[in-house]
Amino acid sequence: MVPETFATDAGLDRDDDDFDPVFEEEDPALPDHRYLDRELSWLAFNKRVLELAEDDSLPVLERANFLAIFASNLDEFFMVRVAGLKRRIATGIAVPTNNGVSPSDALDDILVAAHELQSRHAAVWHDLVAPSLADAGITVVTWDTLADDVKADLGEYFSSQIFPVLMPLAVDPAHPFPYISGLSLNLSIRVRNTKTGREEFARLKVPQMLPRFVPVDTAKSPEAVRYITLEDLIAEHLDYLFPGMEILEHHVFRVTRNEDMEIEEDESENLIQALERELLRRRFGPPIRLEITEDMDDVTLGLLVRELDITDREVYRLQGPLDLGGLFSLSALDRPDLRYPKHVPSTALQLQPNEPNGKADIFQAVSKRDVLVHHPYESFATSVQAFLEQAAADPNVLAIKQTLYRTSGDSPIIEALIDAAEAGKQVLALVEIKARFDEANNITWARKLEKAGVHVVYGLVGLKTHCKLALVIRQEGNTLRHYSHIGTGNYNPKTSRIYEDFGLFTADDQVGKDLTRLFNELSGYAIEKKFKRLLVAPLHLRKGLLKAIDTERRNAEAGRPSGIRIKVNSIVDEAIIDGLYRASQAGVPIDIWVRGICSLKPGVPGMSETIRVRSVLGRYLEHSRIFSFVGDGEQKTYIGSADMMHRNLDRRVEALVRLTDPNHLAEIEGLFDLAMDEGTMSWYLDADGTWTRHAVDGDGRRLVDVQEKVMRSVATRRRSRSRR
Incomplete structure (x- = not known):
């Protein structure tokens, strides 16, 4: 097995098989040779x-x-x-x-x-x-x-x-x-x-x-x-x-x-x-x-x-x-x-126990309001892992459904699913055994799950299942409640310590119904329908994003507030890039935060003058995917598993979920503000494909490190909570 590196779910994502560009009908308003190799x-x-x-x-x-x-x-x-x-x-x-x-x-x-x-x-x-x-x-x-x-x-x-x-x-x-x-x-x-x-x-x-x-x-x-x-x-x-x-x-x-x-x-x-x-x-x-x-x-x-x-x-x-x-x-x-100074992830504020040395009730916390966690600054063990372990042990939990793309055979996630199945719960694990370079490992622990009584399925013919989803069905009185987790990263405790990712916990009934339908499609024969709070590939994700991009274009042309901010591992898809070019031509301010591949040319007069592209590399592997649209004052922000590549949009099952909590929207905007600030350490992309590192200011002082700043911010929030 190739070691987990920056290429894992990163530059290559280990499944980089995009050799069939999907070109839209040629737009005469856009020049030829408008993509970087x-x-x-x-x-x-x-x-x-x-x-x-x-x-x-x-x-x-x-x-x-x-x-x-x-x-x-x-x-x-x-x-x-x-x-x-x-x-x-x-x-x-x-x-x-x-x-x-x-x-x-x-x-x-x-x-x-x-x-x-x-x-x-x-x-x-x-x-x-x-x-x-x-x-x-x-x-x-x-x-x-x-x-x-x-x-x-x-x-x-x-x-x-x-x-x-x-x-x-x-x-x-x-x-x-x-x-x-x-x-x-x-x-x-x-x-x-x-x-x-x-x-x-x-x-x-x-x-x-x-x-x-x-x-x-x-x-x-x-x-x-x-x-x-x-x-x-x-x-x-x-x-x-x-x-x-x-x-x-x-x-x-x-x-x-x-x-x-x-x-x-x-x-x-x-x-x-x-x-x-x-x-x-x-x-x-x-x-x-x-x-x-x-x-x-x-x-x-x-x-x-x-x-x-x-x-x-x-x-x-x-x-x-x-x-x-x-x-x-x-x-x-x-x-x-x-080495870098040691960092111990903190527990997300809403998931912290009420008593010292106590144990938090994940379901109770999530039932009150959505919880957004940011790894590795916030702990995977006390959020995602605790969520599944609590679900496995809770007698009121009737069913657990989860996608698994990359994890380790000795993972507590696997053990939690096995414990749940052995306790008599209905457990469905959708295992993507085609995750490149992890195929043999995935086959091994898929068989381990099957032996424990977990219902293991391998997704849809011709599609990889890349979405990061967990759904828990819990009996509460006379009703069944859905507790959902939608993430940007794999259910892997090891990589969660070095991969930067977001995850949303929600008890929103609409999200639960969306996930229920999606899991039914993945394990049965249902035909995909539109979802309420999710954008799902391969049928609706590209269309949904292109519609949101075009809405920003029309808002700008009408003189209304507009703006687009996207954070991805890679952006290659021609249709998405062309949509962003057209939005830029209308004057929409566009920020692209990309870690790996970027085929978009920023700053080209008459085509992409309003587009800025930045890249952040450092202690942690920037892995989260975020899509944010000003929406004439009604901000729409999504997080999820999809990069802007042909494989993600056409040959994978991907899911984005819309954030609705104002605090979460503000947190995402603050993160973008930090990453795009000229006082922040990052690489700038020029129109010719040259990346230039900006690490020090004119006086030779080091610029702000995004990851260090976020680390300190999360630690400060935790200390302020502990003093209350």
Whole structure:
């Protein structure tokens, strides 16, 4: 499994399969080539991640983590986006990209940009982050810098802990070139038989289950530690593996394979069986990238290029070490002084218990008024998790219905659903097993739920179920009440600590009825109808948003108050972008807050002069989706799971819910005011696709950090409540 990173439900969202742009009828009032290339925009997003690693004002272990995030993000980009483009080129699909460029030309541009970014990434490690870590007492050393006694100790460690699990594979007429698994780290080795003089080639896989960075001085304190990379340690002991042979050359290389999946869904076939078959096929996808260390000789490189059937432009010659995603392992170091200050999420005010050390009654709180929670500033455990655990234990709860897109097998959410089913409640779990790179995990815990008596369904053929919904039916006197949760993020306690998301709890009967109908459609054969307080994809979400955007345009033309504010992970959908362009032409002020891809060109005279685009990256992954419209003084604000991409609007079940509480509307507006303020740290997008970071003012003072400001604001609210 690929580590949870900024690409998870982020730049790539791990399900980035939008290769079929949906163009509206051409509008003569809008120019051609009015979209930024989505692939290059994604690379620009990852460049912003890299700029965080370059920022020496950040704690150095966090900078190392951003290097790891960059590496993991780029791996997914190649496995999915580059793989998809190559598939289109190979199959002769000539549909141009969203900015009118042919797939072949688009791939050329991507590979040029990717080469530049990967080289810069390696340089940031060598020139900036590694020296800063060394200044803090954390050093990654090479074998030749070690004293003899240290080498001896490491030799014993190699003999006892590493050597037994290594598997060298020879390549000769009796041994064909071995399969190289995707993202594995490997050593290419050329040896000479000292008796015959014959040269041979071998491949050695670096075991992924062993620590990537091996401690050199195990007795020292965390304040002064040295590491050697696992591949360096193995390389210095190749004589153990090839006794009697002369080691001529050894180099590190890494292959990325096409891991894009195409599941042919058939009403008559078991979806899990189809998915398991496709997972097996994924392992053997064709290579699309070869990373090598800069010292690799031409003979070895020629062999790899030939055997892997890869082109020269798909070779990335880099400063070692390769795969800086391994830097994630440094997060285990006990060095809080080199990290962001610890933050403990607070409990949302309305969900705080009335008595110290007491337990809040979630149902009682939500029955009084809607509750809006903001993670990770406010606790997932004392809100979403507590809601489901209380529902599972409450004898008055008759049924629980929930969507599950990504969670962990040991999740308390899963346990709560199992407990509820074992207590005799009706429990429905709609599991999206096609969530990319989590398919195998999802199959495992879906079967666990089924064994416990939970009704598990897998959604609709041809659509992914991406909405984040939970519905609890509770008997209260002679009536049944609906308690609903609609969120912007997954029901995942682990990612809730690093993903910024909103969630609405409501006992509004209309929302409950909307969710009841939606769950019936997802588990049965109902035909989708319009909903009262929800906007639901694929039938109504795009239409609803376009109508709201056009209403703002007409209000501006009539001289009435107007304004649009949108916060998303990515905005690519041409129809939505064109609607925003038309609104801008009418003078509507438009703020777009996007973390990842943005195909919209802001600030173009006559087209998008009133549009500002900002991006915020930092300690937490900005993940919430918000859509706010001034509405001639009657503000309409929605939160939910959908990004403005073709897949979200056309091939997924997504849901947005309208906020109605004035306090919630004010909170959202305050958040936008903060993010768009010139005194706030963020990246600004120019019309040519360039993102410029604004981190300091004219006097060199650091600008306000959105996430730190929100963190302090939530903590202040909690302290004021505790004093009352």
